[in-house]
Amino acid sequence: MGTSLFNRLAFWQRSNSKIKLGVYVCPDKLVVYQAGDDNVTPQEPENSCEFAFDGVDWGRAFALIAKQFEPAQIQVTLSSSFYQLLLVDKPNVEAEEMMQALQWSIKDMVTQAVADIHFDYFEPPLSGSAKLNVVVVEKAGLAALVLAAKEHDMEVIGINIEEMAVTNLFIDDPQARLVLSHLPGQELLLTVVRQGELYMQRRVRGFNQLDTVSAEELAFGLADNLSLELQRSMDYFESQLRQAPVASIELLINGQLEKLAELVSANFNQKVNTIETSSAEKKMAALALCELNRDSSSQRGIDS
Secondary structure (H helix, E strand, O other), rough: OOOHHHHHHHOOOOOOOOOEEEEEEEEOEEEEEEEEOOOOOOOOOEEEEEEEOOOOOOOHHHHHHHHHHOOOEEEEEEEEEOOOEEEEEEEEEHHHHHHHHHHHOOOOOOOOOOOEEEEEEOOOOOOOEEEEEEEEEEHHHHHHEEEEEHOEEEEEEEEEEEHHHHHHHHOOOOOOEEEEOOOOOEEEEEEEEOOEEEEEEEEOOOOOOOOOOOHHHHHHHHHHHHHHHHHHHHHHHHHHHHOOOOOOEEEOOOHHHHHHHHHHHHOOOOOOOOOOOHHHHHHHHHHHHHHHHHHHHOOOOOOO
16 A cells, blocks of 8 residues: 555554554543553543534544643544444465455455455454454545644554454453443444453444333343343353353443343343443543554554
8 A cells, every 4th residue: 555644544553652542432522531651541530521522523633632732642432323333254365465455355355446445454352253353434535634633743653443442451361251331322233342352243223222121121122232242242142152141241331230231140141241431432442542552562463
């Protein structure tokens, strides 16, 4: 991809920076998380701010951020409305030919012309996999994000997606964890992570309003329906991927979190834990900063 602007936008790029910010891009706002003076990300995303965003005007959004923060290097995590994640067969080509080969693999799977998109890919951690995960974003929007950030002294070091961001919850944990994460208005995301790697991901429809339902609605069947989806994911992880059962189920959602944990716990032998945070969006911004802080030796995928 030469020396073009997009050569710097691999979804796993990281760098060291004196001032670091994690930015989570929602359809209606940007959530920004700042590390402490020692640049160590605490467990609780307390140092966060929210800025209005219309989904288009990146310049205005970063102008608001620049008023609050001094110049910084930032790691961005996009919410699911800004990208597609495709699972494709791995082309049988050399690494240097992979990007060109993938253009043909995805051209009939995206709604835009290949010339109008930017894409990158990462491989599952399981050896011998014949599949690749391809992340597709609109090229013009991505360029607008990066240029607006640069104009306001915010250097974009890397751009990430939700599926990859949640792997920062358990970087050193040798046991697999099933993470249920949900952001307002979005589809449910189920991921299995282990030692900072993404082993499985799945989007589930029908739970877009999970953060707004009452405890009564959860008890009246919604939690049981959700448990069925969790069981399907666990079965796939064990039978199709031939992995040991997950050690726990981790919940990252807004709303009736404790009640949901109580109801789901009744359906599984695994422990059901809640991920403490004042909001799932703030936690995602904090996880973006964790991605920036990860050692370069854990880099996933290849350079574009």
